[in-house]
Each structure stands twice: as C-alpha cells, then as structure tokens.
Amino acid sequence: RKEVEQDPGPFNVPEGATVAFNCTYSNSASQSFFWYRQDCRKEPKLLMSVYSSGNEDGRFTAQLNRASQYISLLIRDSKLSDSATYLCVVDTGGFKTIFGAGTRLFVKA
C-alpha cells in the first residue's frame, strides 16, 4: 500500500462546479498535512495546510479525518484557473514528507 494515495483523475468539470478530492495516508503517526497545487511543468506551490478542525480559504475547504486517515479538498465555484494537479502531502514527523502522485483537475468553460 502506498504511503499516500490519491485518485489520479482526471476530473473534468464545468466552470462553477463544486469538486472534491480525497487522499488517504497509511501512517497513523503522521503529524502535518497539506495540499499543494502544481501547474504543468511548474514547481508545486503550497495551497493550504490541513487541520483537524478543518480550514477554509475562500473557495477552498480542507478537512482531516484522523480516524479514517484521509484528507479532503473541496473547491467551490470552480474557475478555469483552478485547472492543475493537486498534491496531497503528509509529514510523518522528523521532516519526512511524502507527496501523493496528484489528482489532475480540468475546468472547462
């Protein structure tokens, strides 16, 4: 089983749609969780951290479920500019950070 697993997609959605991605992790001792965004042939960029209480940043909401060991990202009112690959990232402690392979999102007009 991979340490961090994501549905590779692609998710093809129309503008304005709501889309959700899930990610599961295997190490129950994992401590910190993040979502990164990576545009084609560019570097990953931190989108948001994920807290147990959930957090929201504009149209983006991230949630963590420790009991089930999964993380989610919800994007509301999708924009064309949201098209990218979304990486689930888990820090297992000691600076050992594992990246998921990413979920590709295409938002179409």
Place this chain on the structure above:
Amino acid sequence: NAGVMQNPRHLVRRRGQEARLRCSPMKGHSHVYWYRQLPEEGLKFMVYLQKENIIDESGMPKERFSAEFPKEGPSILRIQQVVRGDSAAYFCASSPPIQNGYTFGSGTRLTVV
C-alpha cells in the same frame, strides 16, 4: 526575498557525463530537500539536508548520486555517469526550522541524450 533559486533551469547531458544541480534556499531557511519528478509521475523524496549535514538520504539511489549543503554556498545534487533514466525534473525545496510547508524552486529539468 528571492525565494528558492535553482540553476540551471534546463540541463542537457550525454550519457556518462556528470550533472550538477544547484539550489540556494530562501533566506532564513536552513533545511533543504531534493525531490525528483519523472514525467507524469509524482514527486519522489531523495534527500534532506541541513548545513553540512545529510539528515535523511533514504530516497537517494545508492550509486552515482550524492548531495551536499556546505556551510557556504548552495546545496548541490550531483549525478555521476548519467543514464537516460535520470532524465527528470529535479526540485529543491527549503523550509525554516519549524516546518509548516515547503517553498519549492522552479526546478532543473535534466535531459540525458
């Protein structure tokens, strides 16, 4: 704040040559990480360094690959006797001592011909 600086952006090497990839972390960041990304694949951890110390190199191939982060100057990822399978994007990231997400450089795209 110039961010994480990687150079060169693109590097072409013939099989058997050496590749040297450089990474200067963000100001104030003392932790450097190298990742490799093959086409259509995710980021794979290679090595984590602090100044003059390799903390975790569990993702580094045992042969031909080495990394350093000297007291002065950038971190260097060195690949000796490159092969076609080394062709990939190599990303460097840095973080401050208290980890709260990385900042990535724009990567070096290595092509071995």
